[in-house]
Amino acid sequence: MEKGKLNQIEILIQDHIITFNQDQAIDHKTIDQFLRSQALKVFNERLCVMYKYFIPYNVKKPTLKIRKMKSRYGTCYYNDQKIILNLSLIQCKISHIDYVIAHELCHFLYPDHGKGFKALLSAVVPDWRDKKIELNKLFGRLPS
Numbered sequence: 001m002e003k004g005k006l007n008q009i010e011i012l013i014q015d016h017i018i019t020f021n022q023d024q025a026i027d028h029k030t031i032d033q034f035l036r037s038q039a040l041k042v043f044n045e046r047l048c049v050m051y052k053y054f055i056p057y058n059v060k061k062p063t064l065k066i067r068k069m070k071s072r073y074g075t076c077y078y079n080d081q082k083i084i085l086n087l088s089l090i091q092c093k094i095s096h097i098d099y100v101i102a103h104e105l106c107h108f109l110y111p112d113h114g115k116g117f118k119a120l121l122s123a124v125v126p127d128w129r130d131k132k133i134e135l136n137k138l139f140g141r142l143p144s
């Protein structure tokens with residue numbers, strides 16, 4: 001989140017700058033709700049797109065939850081058929097969101113980050129290493 005001109009708050013979502021005026025009585029809770037509604041829409045759309053790559057592997061389509069997380073982009077609960085994505089990803093590029101979704105979907109077949117996992121992820125997102133580096137730069141840390 002960035003502060004724009006006086007009395008304005010600007011939020012960048014996939015290359016679109018959305019500006020709120022302070023006189024709309026905007027507060028952090030409202031912005032949070034807005035980001036969550038955008039995230040729910042975009043993440044579910046991207047899950048549908050990325051899931052198609054995993055149908056041949058008999059992966060069941062997981063449910064998607066959104067959470068604010070400090071140290072992770074996403075988490076996979078493969079026993080519960082559920083993936084959780086970091087709310088902050090809504091402010092990243094679609095290609096970054098796709099990479100994180102693909103990463104989590106790979107975990108339904110490979111719980112670790114071993115050779116099989118990397119081979120599958122490379123088949124779905126060939127430049128995933130670049131995406132990972134870009135995301136780490138954006139988030140300023142190195143999660144697994």
Ligand SMILES: [Zn+2]
Pocket residue numbers: 103107113144
């Ligand atoms: Zn992982």
